[in-house]
Amino acid sequence: xxxxxxxxxxxxxxxxxxxxxxxxxxxxxxxxxxxxxxxxxxxxxxxxxxxxxxxxxxxxxxxxxxxxxxxxxxxxxxxxxxxxxxxxxxxxxxxxxxxxxxxxxxxxxxxxxxxxxxxxxxxxxxxxxxxxxxxxxxxxxxxxxxxxxxxxxxxxxxxxxxxxxxxxxxxxxxxxxxxxxxxxxxxxxxxxxxxxxxxxxxxxxxxxxxxxxxxxxxxxxxxxxxxxxxxxxxxxxxxxxxxxxxxxxxxxxxxxxxxxxxxxxxxxxxxxxxxxxxxxxxxxxxxxxxxxxxxxxxxxxxxxxxxxxxxxxxxxxxxxxxxxxxxxxxxxxxxxxxxxxxxxxxxxxxxxxxxxxxxxxxxxxxxxxxxxxxxxxxxxxxxxxxxxxxxxxxxxxxxxxxxxxxxxxxxxxxxxxxxxxxxxxxxxxxxxxxxxxxxxxxxxxxxxxxxxxxxxxxxxxxxxxxxxxxxxxxxxxxxxxxxxxxxxxxxxxxxxxxxxxxxxxxxxxxxxxxxx
Amino acid sequence: xxxxxxxxxxxxxxxxxxxxxxxxxxxxxxxxxxxxxxxxxxxxxxxxxxxxxxxxxxxxxxxxxxxxxxxxxxxxxxxxxxxxxxxxxxxxxxxxxxxxxxxxxxxxxxxxxxxxxxxxxxxxxxxxxxxxxxxxxxxxxxxxxxxxxxxxxxxxxxxxxxxxxxxxxxxxxxxxxxxxxxxxxxxxxxxxxxxxxxxxxxxxxxxxxxxxxxxxxxxxxxxxxxxxxxxxxxxxxxxxxxxxxxxxxxxxxxxxxxxxx
Numbered sequence: 001x002x003x004x005x006x007x008x009x010x011x012x013x014x015x016x017x018x019x020x021x022x023x024x025x026x027x028x029x030x031x032x033x034x035x036x037x038x039x040x041x042x043x044x045x046x047x048x049x050x051x052x053x054x055x056x057x058x059x060x061x062x063x064x065x066x067x068x069x070x071x072x073x074x075x076x077x078x079x080x081x082x083x084x085x086x087x088x089x090x091x092x093x094x095x096x097x098x099x100x101x102x103x104x105x106x107x108x109x110x111x112x113x114x115x116x117x118x119x120x121x122x123x124x125x126x127x128x129x130x131x132x133x134x135x136x137x138x139x140x141x142x143x144x145x146x147x148x149x150x151x152x153x154x155x156x157x158x159x160x161x162x163x164x165x166x167x168x169x170x171x172x173x174x175x176x177x178x179x180x181x182x183x184x185x186x187x188x189x190x191x192x193x194x195x196x197x198x199x200x201x202x203x204x205x206x207x208x209x210x211x212x213x214x215x216x217x218x219x220x221x222x223x224x225x226x227x228x229x230x231x232x233x234x235x236x237x238x239x240x241x242x243x244x245x246x247x248x249x250x251x252x253x254x255x256x257x258x259x260x261x262x263x264x265x266x267x268x269x270x271x272x273x274x275x276x277x278x279x280x281x282x283x284x285x286x287x288x289x290x291x292x293x294x295x296x297x298x299x300x301x302x303x304x305x306x307x308x309x310x311x312x313x314x315x316x317x318x319x320x321x322x323x324x325x326x327x328x329x330x331x332x333x334x335x336x337x338x339x340x341x342x343x344x345x346x347x348x349x350x351x352x353x354x355x356x357x358x359x360x361x362x363x364x365x366x367x368x369x370x371x372x373x374x375x376x377x378x379x380x381x382x383x384x385x386x387x388x389x390x391x392x393x394x395x396x397x398x399x400x401x402x403x404x405x406x407x408x409x410x411x412x413x414x415x416x417x418x419x420x421x422x423x424x425x426x427x428x429x430x431x432x433x434x435x436x437x438x439x440x441x442x443x444x445x446x447x448x449x450x451x452x453x454x455x456x457x458x459x460x461x462x463x464x465x466x467x468x469x470x471x472x473x474x475x476x477x478x479x480x481x482x483x484x485x486x487x488x489x490x491x492x493x494x495x496x497x498x499x500x501x502x503x504x505x506x507x508x509x510x511x512x513x514x515x516x
Numbered sequence: 517x518x519x520x521x522x523x524x525x526x527x528x529x530x531x532x533x534x535x536x537x538x539x540x541x542x543x544x545x546x547x548x549x550x551x552x553x554x555x556x557x558x559x560x561x562x563x564x565x566x567x568x569x570x571x572x573x574x575x576x577x578x579x580x581x582x583x584x585x586x587x588x589x590x591x592x593x594x595x596x597x598x599x600x601x602x603x604x605x606x607x608x609x610x611x612x613x614x615x616x617x618x619x620x621x622x623x624x625x626x627x628x629x630x631x632x633x634x635x636x637x638x639x640x641x642x643x644x645x646x647x648x649x650x651x652x653x654x655x656x657x658x659x660x661x662x663x664x665x666x667x668x669x670x671x672x673x674x675x676x677x678x679x680x681x682x683x684x685x686x687x688x689x690x691x692x693x694x695x696x697x698x699x700x701x702x703x704x705x706x707x708x709x710x711x712x713x714x715x716x717x718x719x720x721x722x723x724x725x726x727x728x729x730x731x732x733x734x735x736x737x738x739x740x741x742x743x744x745x746x747x748x749x750x751x752x753x754x755x756x757x758x759x760x761x762x763x764x765x766x767x768x769x770x771x772x773x774x775x776x777x
Binding site for chain 1 (some may be wrong): 629630633634636637638639642651654659660662664665666667668669670673675676678679680682683685686687688689690691693694
């Protein structure tokens with residue numbers, strides 16, 4: 001313990017983006033309290049967008065030149081942090097745009113007017129008539145986003161844990177606020193919350209064991225302790241690392257810690273699903289990269305086989321189970337599980353190129369996911385989302401542009417050349433092949449799993465274009481410029497990153513340095 | 517390195533007495549059927565953890581543990597349990613067959629694995645906090661860490677608290693959509709509907725018992741369902757008025773017997 005007080009050095013420029021997002025959330029809470037109800041929605045949306053744009057500006061003007069370890073080592077703003085935080089802000093912006101969608105109504109379409117009302121009760125109907133809306137979702141999303149930004153930049157296990165909670169708690173609430181099929185939404189929220197708390201406990205237990213081993217929670221300190229070796233304490237190391245990894249792998253939805261994913265993705269309001277799928281996955285992989293590359297790489301031979309088994313299982317289970325799904329949201333959930341496996345292959349490359357590939361994959365996957373879920377939220381039957389696959393039959397004949405965009409995104413999920421999905425898979429798999437036999441085996445499994453998922457996606461495209469509609473009233477809702485913009489950004493990015501990936505790959509390469 | 521600390525016989529005895537109790541209480545938290553029992557087991561665990569902190573020369577953390585956790589947080593928890601209702605009807609039906617057995621096996625496997633692994637560890641001697649406590653001071657040292665090295669986490673936990681407060685409002689607070697009906701409105705409604713013009717019958721029996729859980733008896737001796745709250749009836753917390761009626765009969769019989777003598 002220190003014997004005199006040392007104030008930690010704070011590099012304000014480095015943490016400015018996080019502070020701006022946090023401040024946006026805090027002002028949003030004040031807005032909830034003081035702004036009249038009918039103006040809250042527009043104020044909240046404007047505030048969130050302004051905060052995210054300011055944060056992005058702060059990131060590219062201030063933070064890029066201040067790549068330092070600051071706040072006593074709690075925050076590490078290196079290239080990886082800057083790249084991933086930038087991606088997170090973009091995801092947040094697209095997420096806020098889709099969450100604000102009204103579809104011609106007078107308030108956000110995806111969220112319940114009153115979270116406390118019993119589903120289906122007269123009170124809920126009265127709340128709906130009274131024009132209430134849960135505009136708290138915007139500050140909550142900003143809080144979650146600031147937690148994610150902390151998570152990818154966390155330099156010690158305690159900061160990582162607090163960031164994990166800051167990002168998770170708002171998400172648990174957001175998942176439970178769907179307007180339609182409230183019971184499903186509440187069940188999803190409860191499941192996500194309980195399993196998330198369970199996973200956090202694993203993370204804490206692992207951290208405690210690691211502290212017992214290294215006598216510090218700083219990742220660089222742990223790395224130093226591993227190179228020194230601690231006689232007598234060695235048995236602690238591997239279980240500790242695996243327990244911490246369980247906590248982190250839960251958030252990316254890796255098998256066997258994936259069981260929450262389909263339920264939470266299905267029950268959550270669709271824009272939240274998109275945001276969660278893109279941003280949470282990116283944040284959790286950022287933390288995994290930092291923990292694995294900075295903290296415990298020194299002993300990697302003792303646990304990388306375990307992680308490789310998880311990666312293989314994740315790809316296989318995600319791909320195979322996506323074949324049997326009949327609900328589009330669950331299908332995309334299983335596809336996201338498979339993608340988590342593909343990204344893990346890149347993580348296991350243990351090289352700068354692998355880091356570059358993983359970061360590029362996360363950005364490309366996030367952009368296409370948000371756009372895909374935004375399209376899912378637009379396809380409707382009788383005012384509610386048509387999530388059953390059978391309802392999508394013949395959509396291509398009535399809404400050719402929408403179906404074409406969705407089909408294109410599906411091809412990108414499958415990793416077909418000329419889409420960002422292909423570039424991303426190539427960027428993640430190539431370093432894995434160079435890393436050794438284990439990498440080659442994983443890449444072979446990955447390619448086979450991709451083939452299986454490609455079959456699933458092509459089946460949906462065939463369904464949209466070549467089958468007759470089962471009912472005529474499945475239509476795509478008229479989207480406002482907000483959702484249209486989000487879909488357009490996602491789709492255009494998928495094209496651009498597929499055809500001219502050079503600049504962004506170059507950016508990712510410049511960003512793939514870690515401050516240890 | 518400082519010299520290893522001698523652990524006294526008293527502290528060893530304290531540990532071996534309290535540690536098993538703590539483990540049993542922790543298991544009680546898992547297996548208790550009633551949420552109040554689970555909360556009480558949790559308090560025992562927290563109290564013992566506080567005692568351990570104090571025994572480990574960290575009196576401040578120990579007292580905080582007892583005051584904040586056992587005192588404030590767990591009492592709050594009990595209040596919530598009391599307000600929400602102590603419904604213990606957890607469904608124990610397995611939706612996936614064999615799930616419970618599999619859970620038990622996997623849990624035992626994990627416990628065995630961790631026990632073996634942690635059992636192999638040879639710990640270094642204890643150092644103790646005596647040096648820190650005299651040089652910097654227990655509380656001061658903690659403050660140096662919280663407001664120095666870990667100030668970022670300390671500040672950021674504010675977000676957690678705000679999120680928790682907002683979340684509880686979003687998930688549990690019901691905005692009043694219309695002003696509450698006043699007495700005049702209630703009366704008007706009663707007369708409009710033409711039911712219970714004089715109000716609902718009051719609970720209680722013959723001035724012997726006027727608790728809200730005791731239903732009124734009608735002239736023919738049957739129970740008036742209207743006199744007790746539906747909530748109490750649903751929780752089957754309604755007392756039987758029969759024993760008061762029986763006691764009344766007894767008195768009447770005695771008066772009759774007395775007058776016949």
